[in-house]
Amino acid sequence: MNLKNDLLLRAARGEKTERTPVWLMRQAGRVLPEYREVRRQANGFKNLVETPELAAEVTIQPVDILGVDAAIIFSDILVIPEAMGLPYQMVESTGPWFENTVQTSSDIDKLKVAGADDLKYVTEAIRITKKELNGRVPLIGFAGAPWTILSYMIEGKGSKTFSKAKKFLYTEPALSHKLLDKITKSTVEYLKAQIKAGADIVQIFDSWAGVLSPTHYSEFAARYIEEICSQIKEVPVTVFAKGAFFARKTFAEGACSVIGLDWNMDPAESRSIIGNDKTLQGNMDPCLLYSSYETIETETKAMLKAFGTERYIANLGHGLYPDIEKEKVKFFIDTVKNFRHS
């Protein structure tokens, strides 16, 4: 089906666009009262992720309510470890928690390479979403990057330092590679299944990229992201490695189409490091959306000017925070959509 609004895909492919496309990480989320209502009906985050009709409903909400140029399938990066054999719970106000973690070689042997069959609730949610979107905007699929997934598998929950996961890399490099390889294979299968179900573009989230040294990032993280990117030829791939300012050059030389930037990374400096062959995505500090409308407008326009007219997708440099006002979010989006470079 032809898309009525394909700005995001054209920007990702490096084609000209009439204006800058915009979507927001965590746009389907607690910032919308409509989302909170569906989540309440579903009786929690995880049920919502696992119920395709409801996941599709909250995926489409920001398209209707906020007017973004893309939907991103409502799901969680931790569905992959669960599909591989490590179930998790989402504990209210604490975050994810795994009853079992990976510590030994035999723990890794017990994990399966997850395939499309293990994540049917996600692909089904994508099918329903695509049908209901009816070509209005593209649908983004996603997965966690292997290092970020490994870190949860070892730590069993979030961490300030991820020192247990990093200790594993330092003390068990061979096992680390074995586990990363298994996660990578699962992720390729998973992303291909999302694309087959209808995802128009996919994004890899390396949420904990910033806790690794450049050397470790290269050895244990970037190469697995590159492995995934090089195997996904069907649609453009976006890499968002939060905090990995040092890896921008590496991604510039890799197979991805779009590089996501966090708000620490200067637009002009990033463009100069990355060159003109990749599309950039980002990178407003989400806290800007706590500001007055006037400040939001000024700063958003400054961002758009800094990134320029080509190969650019407007977004935040991180996910929306739940206590940001919906009206401010909408205003940010409208500011991008109404802006014309003079």
Next chain:
Amino acid sequence: MNLKNDLLLRAARGEKTERTPVWLMRQAGRVLPEYREVRRQANGFKNLVETPELAAEVTIQPVDILGVDAAIIFSDILVIPEAMGLPYQMVESTGPWFENTVQTSSDIDKLKVAGADDLKYVTEAIRITKKELNGRVPLIGFAGAPWTILSYMIEGKGSKTFSKAKKFLYTEPALSHKLLDKITKSTVEYLKAQIKAGADIVQIFDSWAGVLSPTHYSEFAARYIEEICSQIKEVPVTVFAKGAFFARKTFAEGACSVIGLDWNMDPAESRSIIGNDKTLQGNMDPCLLYSSYETIETETKAMLKAFGTERYIANLGHGLYPDIEKEKVKFFIDTVKNFRHS
């Protein structure tokens, strides 16, 4: 009194040294069983900070036990907000907690500019330490950077995003500057008192530098650090702004003598950004010390080669983690001390 080992000071001033000086952030801390014993006697962290004899004792422990080239006074960056009028508690396994926080203009008016008289337990600990060190190694004084202190004053505790503190910068820029100015004045007084009591060099810790955008960092953080550095002419000043890779050039052009680097920052790239007029300090990933002796030796030597022979102080890129083995810490230090550039 002349110091028997002044390697650190000579490196900080850009003079030649026979070998690379080394000390570690959090070297006086839980990694040493001897520290844990004194802390137990003191009945907790805060009592230990506030009891000069015991603070001096744990300050000297790593000089005796680990053989580092400097002592750093055992204290806490949060003594400043307390001295200004916001008392805090250190909650076991949770971290600092403030009963009252800053939210309004009148909250800021109520705060005093802290002076030397408000922090006599720190200057007294420095005097005792200097006497007991008896010139063996230099003593490092320290304070938190104004932005990091402000963030605790607003949030009242640690945070993953520091979104409340950042919201304050976005919504109340004038009040933010008013508060930062008051913190800066207190910090200058405090550091001068530490120097008068005997500190041979001082370090400014901007622990939450990495949560700000380059623009905000410049407006709300770096300029106040520069204000402090420009007023401290008695001894060299070290700035350690964790995560602020984007501010290296700014610090290079400022009044500090030493720039601390975290493990995300590449040594050669940092030197090229910063130039040759500043001493660099850092930057090993603390998680390396979980590794085998062989890996620690290889990686430590690689770090020393990367930083070269001049204007360099070996350290970690962050504080020691409490569960690192003391023997591994000692081995890291010995590896630095025994290394000779060929």
